[in-house]
Amino acid sequence: MSAHKKNKExxxxxxxxxxxxxxxxxxxxxxxxxNHITINAFLRSLIKNAIKK
Structure with a gap:
């Protein structure tokens, strides 16, 4: 099954x-x-955690 396509909007x-x-x-x-992570992944996780709180 193919991945769900996202609309640009x-x-x-x-x-x-x-x-x-x-x-x-x-x-x-x-x-x-x-910690075997990329800088982008680390920043993304910080943003996600901030949104959840």
Missing amino acids: DLLNKQMIVRLTIDEYYEFKKYCLE
Whole structure:
């Protein structure tokens, strides 16, 4: 069975700019690598958790 197709009208395309210093970026990247997640997945989970609360 094929995946459900989404209408463009149903999707929101938002961009967030996160500003980090070089040291903060490398620490954040190291954390994500240790937990086997991508930076985008980590930020997405933060947003989802914030919405649920």
